[in-house]
Amino acid sequence: MAGSGDHPDTPAEVRRAIQEQARIAGLRKFDKPSxxxxxxxxxxxxxxxxxxxxxxxxxxxxxxxxxxSDTDVDxxxxxxxxxxxxxxxxxxxxxxxxxxxxxxxxxxxxLLLDERVLTSALSNRLRxxxxxxxAAKAINSTLDLNDVLGIILSSSLGLLGGTEGxxxxxxxxxxxxxxxxxxxxxxxYEPEPRIRIGQGIAGYVAANREPVVVTGKPDPxxxxxxxxxxAAIHSAMxxxxxxxxxxxxxxxxxxTEGGRDFTDYDLRTLKLFADHAAVxxxxxxxxxxxxxxxxxLMEVDQLKSExxxxxxxxxxxxxxxxxxxxQTLRRAKSRLDEGAREEFLxxxxxxxxxxxxxxxxxxxxxxxxxxxxxxxxxxxxxGAIAEETLRTLATRKGAERxxxxxxxxxxxxxxxPGALQQILLNLLDNALKYGGDTGPVVVTGEVRxxxxxxxxxxxxxxxxxxxxxxxxFDRFRQVDSSRKRRSVGVGLGLYIVRNLVExxxxxxxxxxxxxxxxxxxxxxxxxxxxx
Amino acid sequence: xxxxxxxxxxxxxxxxxxxxxGYETIFASDGQTALxxxxxxxxxxxxxxxxxxxxxxxxxxxxxxELDHRPxxxxxxxxxxxxxxxxxxxxxxxxxVTKPFDPDQLVKIVGEALGRP
Numbered sequence: 001m002a003g004s005g006d007h008p009d010t011p012a013e014v015r016r017a018i019q020e021q022a023r024i025a026g027l028r029k030f031d032k033p034s035x036x037x038x039x040x041x042x043x044x045x046x047x048x049x050x051x052x053x054x055x056x057x058x059x060x061x062x063x064x065x066x067x068x069s070d071t072d073v074d075x076x077x078x079x080x081x082x083x084x085x086x087x088x089x090x091x092x093x094x095x096x097x098x099x100x101x102x103x104x105x106x107x108x109x110x111l112l113l114d115e116r117v118l119t120s121a122l123s124n125r126l127r128x129x130x131x132x133x134x135a136a137k138a139i140n141s142t143l144d145l146n147d148v149l150g151i152i153l154s155s156s157l158g159l160l161g162g163t164e165g166x167x168x169x170x171x172x173x174x175x176x177x178x179x180x181x182x183x184x185x186x187x188x189y190e191p192e193p194r195i196r197i198g199q200g201i202a203g204y205v206a207a208n209r210e211p212v213v214v215t216g217k218p219d220p221x222x223x224x225x226x227x228x229x230x231a232a233i234h235s236a237m238x239x240x241x242x243x244x245x246x247x248x249x250x251x252x253x254x255x256t257e258g259g260r261d262f263t264d265y266d267l268r269t270l271k272l273f274a275d276h277a278a279v280x281x282x283x284x285x286x287x288x289x290x291x292x293x294x295x296x297l298m299e300v301d302q303l304k305s306e307x308x309x310x311x312x313x314x315x316x317x318x319x320x321x322x323x324x325x326x327q328t329l330r331r332a333k334s335r336l337d338e339g340a341r342e343e344f345l346x347x348x349x350x351x352x353x354x355x356x357x358x359x360x361x362x363x364x365x366x367x368x369x370x371x372x373x374x375x376x377x378x379x380x381x382x383g384a385i386a387e388e389t390l391r392t393l394a395t396r397k398g399a400e401r402x403x404x405x406x407x408x409x410x411x412x413x414x415x416x417p418g419a420l421q422q423i424l425l426n427l428l429d430n431a432l433k434y435g436g437d438t439g440p441v442v443v444t445g446e447v448r449x450x451x452x453x454x455x456x457x458x459x460x461x462x463x464x465x466x467x468x469x470x471x472x473f474d475r476f477r478q479v480d481s482s483r484k485r486r487s488v489g490v491g492l493g494l495y496i497v498r499n500l501v502e503x504x505x506x507x508x509x510x511x512x513x514x515x516x517x518x519x520x521x522x523x524x525x526x527x528x529x530x531x
Numbered sequence: 532x533x534x535x536x537x538x539x540x541x542x543x544x545x546x547x548x549x550x551x552x553g554y555e556t557i558f559a560s561d562g563q564t565a566l567x568x569x570x571x572x573x574x575x576x577x578x579x580x581x582x583x584x585x586x587x588x589x590x591x592x593x594x595x596x597e598l599d600h601r602p603x604x605x606x607x608x609x610x611x612x613x614x615x616x617x618x619x620x621x622x623x624x625x626x627x628v629t630k631p632f633d634p635d636q637l638v639k640i641v642g643e644a645l646g647r648p
Contacts, residue, residue, distance in 0.1 A: 316609035320631040321540040328548055328634050335551045344547070347540050397539050433537060434584045462585070
């Protein structure tokens, strides 16, 4: 708004000055002040000048040479100075008129040229801002990282007129820049896939978070270790992509054909754009992380549902015996003899305990999963616990096949006695149920190394297929048992065993071949020597 | 009748219940043995568990479809899903009973199935 009459600043002021000069120059009102109109007007004036001059000269000539007789000469002689004065006056006035018009026309020309420059600059700016806004809209229209990167590149190239460009993103450790996306007008464009942060132009920008524009050879004092591809670029711009204080990567826009020398102004525009771009990239990345998170949550949810289904199934089995036995006792009491009644009461008790164990196992397992350890470790003799477990199993069918093989001197380990019993009980239960009907079930224990002892339960059953071996501890689903091979239980037993073993700090594994039986081995920590 | 379950206590409980009703009972703890007993002893009724080692209840049902003298099969299972019930019926099961069950009810069902009073 500070423009004076001679140096108008705003388009409106320029316009007004133009109108003013046009008026002075005498351009017709409905002629748009333009350079053509100025020329026209100038021609008009010169034509008028010529005509007037000729007219005056002619009048003078006529007057001078068509002088009448002597009688009029005196009168004419008297009039002559006046005539001369009038003529000179007319010419002078007309001359001044011409000069005024000419000056106005020149000023007008200058103003029109100024206006043109201003308009051109403004329309350029407008074009840029529009392109910037469009691009910003485009990059925010998608959350797919690859799409976002592609749009950023095409928009930047369109905005700044480069021939090729690439986006590099920082890797996880923050040491390297990897090329994620590139665009080029030449087919052979292949940017460096990975550079170290600090290396070359892009590395410098990433390390210092400073936008740079380099035309010609990169200054070796500033840029270290420039890859040959980078050095060969005619004019290169590189800006950092920073979002919320974090460096995401860099954006490169290059001209390789020599058609453009990028300026600081171009760099500023690119930086403006890069700020938008960084936000979009950060959003896309966040979105991807969210999707991963959701998928994981859904997986956990799925596992939970499976778990619940398996658990309720497991619990219903002992309940069937308990409820069935109780109902039988009530209704068929008269028809049962003493022995049978005793048997049923024992069954209720037995299965009740089993149910209790199952519930405790599940609680134990979930506590361990949650990171709490309800186990109380103390030095125990594994052999003794194994014998105890065997006593619990005494009434089971096939229990007589179980053989214990422990060192004479005993085998010491750090364990929670109740938990260790659970582990052995579960493994033996499995062996009896699924490890075939014949052959011994052997429980061995021995020192493995300084830190651990190893206990194994083996059977001579049908064995476990390799693909099942991988999942039997992880999943708690029934493995499809429609083929003639060992099924791996109703899922919970081994899962619980693994949890208990790992809760002690040990590991469990299975060795098995189809037709060759199975061997479950787990380790327990040895007691530290007392000082 | 043939009672098939991998849980010995359930076998015992069912055995006592049915023998006191006058049924002659034989047993199996896995699907493979069950098929053998079906072939050899030709029971009229089979009480069939699903979750068993070596060959499960589904396997037994499938194989039984091909037999000439098919026994009446009643499925006993802790699973109570509609899909399972449908599947059992599609494979020719007479009835699907969920665990835990009332042994008395089971006796009644078997009785009706065989047309006994």
